[in-house]
Amino acid sequence: MTPFLHINGIRKTYGPVVATDHVELSIAEGEFMTFLGPSGSGKSTTLYILAGFQDPTAGDIRLRGQSILQTPSHKRNIGMVFQRYTLFPHLSVGENVAFPLRVRRMGQDEIAQKVKRALSLVRLDGFEDRMPAKMSGGQQQRVALARALVYDPPVLLMDEPLSALDKKLREEIQFEIRRVHQETGVTILYVTHDQEEALRLSDRIAIFNKGKIEQVGTGPELYANPATHFVADFIGDSAFLAGELAGVAQGRAGLRFADGSTVAAVPLHGQGMAGQAAELMLRPERIELTPEAGPEGASLPVTVEDLTFLGNNTTVSARTGWGAALTVRLNFGHPLAARIARGDKLHIRWAPEAAHAFVKG
């Protein structure tokens, strides 16, 4: 079946600089897809190519099977909300929202009706005559959202729309965006560098790094089963313990560390053989701290370095036998929390599927 929106091998270079490289992604109708990555990872470039502000060096973008690359921006019928408030400062809120309809030469009555509906969608009923400069940042972004949706575009692009707002307002508008997505069913492509925002909003997330998509999946998929070191590092905070591969069999690996201690049967990502450098990834909330050693191969001895009480949990900083740092979280009320002190020698243990090994490439 033809995908609703197909980003097909998009490559964009500026002289010797490669901004995006073979970006390949299919998006379903009505899906909320987020491009997540650090700045310069190619996520915004991909969005600009979709908007028609830039032409790709190679590749194609097809909407319902039709390439849109030859269509200029103003004929693509795509909606977009920008990072900064790009409302027209000389026009009232009502005229800003009416703008896309006026340039389409729609009838006066139809315009009035659609503007009213769009403003109601973003809960700004009755703000028609307000000037943008007299509104808060959050309100302005909601007007921008209404303006981008008033002509019922099949796709809505959002380029870090909340980065100019403070944290409290951000959460409020995130909620609004989710509600608008549910009410309209519009397909959204959302760019952000904020993993929490991505997890909160998206159906699926595409993790961008150095111009390429590292992994695409739902939040839980990416969290539970990161395909690369970068994804594991970007979603959630994890400890990476450097060692070398001791043996590889059926997608699982044993690792040996500097002090000779070993772990076994860890899911391995990437191709590797014994003797190659590799890393063991552990998430602080998925390891357990125990007085006695756990089952062979899924446990390591550690020394407690520091304890920090953070309300709902106590964060324990610890060091392995060869000196690598990692953290463990003990939920409030955990029996160990009150009993341990700096310098204590304990063990960490984990369920076999909670750890991941990445070959160093």
Add this chain to the structure above:
Amino acid sequence: MFSAAAPRRGSGLGFAMPAILLLAAFFVIPVVFLLTRSVTEPQLGLQNYAALVGSSTYAKVFFNTFFVAGVVTLVTVLIAFPVAWALAIMPARWSAVVFAIILLSMWTNLLARTYAWMVLLQQTGLINRMLKAIGLIDQPLQLTNNLVGVTIGMVYIMLPFMILPLLGVIKKIDPAILQAAALCGATKWQALTRVLVPLATPGIASGALMVFVMSLGYFVTPSLLGGTANMMLAELIAQQVQSLVNWGMGGAAAFLLLLVTLGLYAVQLRFLDRKEAA
């Protein structure tokens, strides 16, 4: 209670005093002097103003002046707008070079520039020869000693005064606003007329006022490129005062010019006030 910390509004007056005294001595007093002579020479009364308004010769001078100033303003806006836009979006290094060229032309002696235009525009000048060479014309065009020449020369001289205020406002426009307009479905023309020009209006207004007012009183270029048959107001004033020693008539013309200028300025202030209130 907080008066010690609050900035005092009137405190700048002392610093402005030298300028105020200078203006009083060399502007206000001469203007009063001219005004007096315009209503007292040759005898007390408004006969000079009546003559200015009543005679068809003077009417033609007024028409020439306003017509040329209007055309110059219009053409200058049309040329300066794309230049200012280009300067605003150009890489900084290039725009610095173009900007330097514009300033350099402004700093070059006005007479030298006007004579250069005379050479370019005359019957055997470069422009006529080029037009002939590419076959656009058979006979040389009359480009000097008429208002066409004056307009061309003045547009060139006035351009920087339009580009500078325009550049000021255009630089403040976020280019993303035009991207937003494009995605909203606006063609380039619609983005220009519905977004860019309205946003640049304060710059257009102040540039246009500057150019129009300067053009109304311009002397050198009209007198060199326009010839005696196409007199403009500044030439009339010079002729009355210098050749005919008719201070009354010269003063009346000068005072009318000043009134028009002040009137235009008042209109612009009203216009800007309303913009800010909105």
